[in-house]
Amino acid sequence: MSNQKKIIECPCGVILEGQSDDAVVAAAMSHASEVHDMDLTRDQALEMARPA
Numbered sequence: 001m002s003n004q005k006k007i008i009e010c011p012c013g014v015i016l017e018g019q020s021d022d023a024v025v026a027a028a029m030s031h032a033s034e035v036h037d038m039d040l041t042r043d044q045a046l047e048m049a050r051p052a
């Protein structure tokens with residue numbers, strides 16, 4: 001588990017940030033659910049995450 005700051009760029013252009021994998025994954029899952037009415041899995045979110 002990494003505690004490095006990570007970002008996930010959503011295909012819609014929004015950038016989600018978090019201070020850890022868990023934080024950025026949670027931000028991306030909540031964004032996907034609220035904005036896109038889409039269920040993003042933890043694995044899918046992790047695949048999109050990259051170091052900030």
Ligand SMILES: [Zn+2]
Pocket residue numbers: 010011012013014031032035036
């Ligand atoms: Zn989006």
